[in-house]
Amino acid sequence: xxxxxxxxxxxxxxxxxxxxxxxxxxxxxxxxxxxxxxxxxxxxxxxxxxxxxxxxxxxxxxxxxxxxxxxxxxxxxxxxxxxxxxxxxxxxxxxxxxxxxxxxxxxxxxxxxxxxxxxxxxxxxxxxxxxxxxxxxxxxxxxxxxxxxxxxxxxxxxxxxxxxxxxxxxxxx
Numbered sequence: 001x002x003x004x005x006x007x008x009x010x011x012x013x014x015x016x017x018x019x020x021x022x023x024x025x026x027x028x029x030x031x032x033x034x035x036x037x038x039x040x041x042x043x044x045x046x047x048x049x050x051x052x053x054x055x056x057x058x059x060x061x062x063x064x065x066x067x068x069x070x071x072x073x074x075x076x077x078x079x080x081x082x083x084x085x086x087x088x089x090x091x092x093x094x095x096x097x098x099x100x101x102x103x104x105x106x107x108x109x110x111x112x113x114x115x116x117x118x119x120x121x122x123x124x125x126x127x128x129x130x131x132x133x134x135x136x137x138x139x140x141x142x143x144x145x146x147x148x149x150x151x152x153x154x155x156x157x158x159x160x161x162x163x164x165x166x167x168x169x170x171x172x173x
Contacts, residue, residue, distance in 0.1 A: 024041035024044060
């Protein structure tokens with residue numbers, strides 16, 4: 001992952017088992033029309049998706065989007081797990097990663113908490129259990145996705161800190 005020039009978009013990468021970049025997508029706060037910018041870098045191989053694979057890891061956390069993976073990792077303070085962001089609800093990138101990393105035996109499907117995400121999680125969960133993987137389905141605690149959940153959690157924490165600070169000041173006076 002890195003920041004692009006000149007627009008300062010975040011660029012999410014996906015690499016093959018040899019460390020060669022095969023996939024890159026960009027996300028930004030807004031485009032020239034004020035909408036959130038999303039775009040794939042030309043020449044992408046969609047079979048990879050955004051990934052960060054720990055070579056010795058036996059488990060993989062699977063998300064729909066890179067920002068959801070980052071948000072969940074930040075909330076859990078887990079920066080060492082292997083992750084894959086499909087960029088969709090299809091399992092093409094998952095098949096590629098599992099083919100290149102046969103040591104992975106446990107899958108955590110952390111897809112969005114909407115109809116397409118829940119449907120895909122059940123379908124993929126069933127498929128990979130039948131393929132012999134240990135499978136866990138994990139929805140965000142509330143909201144549509146892990147990024148929304150993290151934003152709400154941070155807003156609530158900030159509000160709680162403001163209230164606590166105000167109470168301490170009131171007691172101290």
